[in-house]
Amino acid sequence: MAEDEFADLGSDRTLLLVDDDAPFVNRLARAMEKRGFLPETAESVAEGRARAEARPPAFAVVDLRLGDGNGLDVVEILRERRPDCRVVVLTGYGAIATAVAAVKIGAVDYLSKPADADDVMNALLSRDDMLPPPPENPMSADRVRWEHIQRVYELCDRNISETARRLSMHRRTLQRILAKRSPK
Template sequence: MADIDMAELGPDRTLLLVDDDAPFVARLARAMEKRGFLPETAESVAAGKAVASSRPPAYAVVDLRLEDGNGLEVVEALRASRPACRIVVLTGYGAIATAVAAVKFGATDYLSKPADANDITNALLSRGEAPPPPENPMSADRVRWEHIQRVYELCDRNVSETARRLSMHRRTLQRILAKRSPK
């Protein structure tokens, strides 16, 4: 766990966590509370915007894709109600275009899932310096496997549709899905 100086957080340690994955957001809230933040969670765009307008936090972590819309709507609402809010956008669908859009909407940083609480804390507290390279970057095989899994989930676990979108033979995809994830 990262050692955080409470002075680094400032007097207002409020943190809004917006993600529609309830177990993930609950774990993240506990981890961020241990790091000195005062987390509040929301599981939809509507709930996130409601918190942003009624109790704008000093910090926020917002998932890009939520069941009821785009997390960038929450980022916009946070910027409107509290311009100094430090916002990190999290997504399992990392792409340069979405990272640029998140920053244009007012996010201070952008992280691809899986990101742990230390990565998120460092992103929330960074003041513009370039982040260090990851100590254990994912292997190329792992990145490929993660991408296939994301597309498979986007296709509602339909093997034929996933294979079509990935321009891959269906049997090849079935063999990949049957294996464990690479390290």
């Protein structure tokens, strides 16, 4: 990595990676180290919180769903301990509602898995005044519809009857949609 990419960000290149997928987090740590970061890994909310409290990093990549809880808890600690920390939330369960929640509590970006090290680095180093490039593979119309249904479902506290009423949809139809995997 060129030195000028970190020029505006200071000399602190510490990076906390929090993900319960051990092979993935170790692979990402090696890739980010090659790009000039100083990574430290955690595989749970508890471990991530402890590392964030002990040594708040300049950068962090936090998985949203971890075995022992929600990665947003780690993001909150990072924002408290180090307000200038640039946090990217990474998840395999992409939903608009969780992306909004992540950004509201201070994440600079939200990436869906699979995201490679270049995607992560670009998100961590992006400037606030620059728009990110358009996605290479934007969501399909079916995926956008599914995301909207998931968002309303979450806002209704996972109440199927209330969600169906708000979406003007039959409850059984909604149950079938929710039981399926997300479309590509």
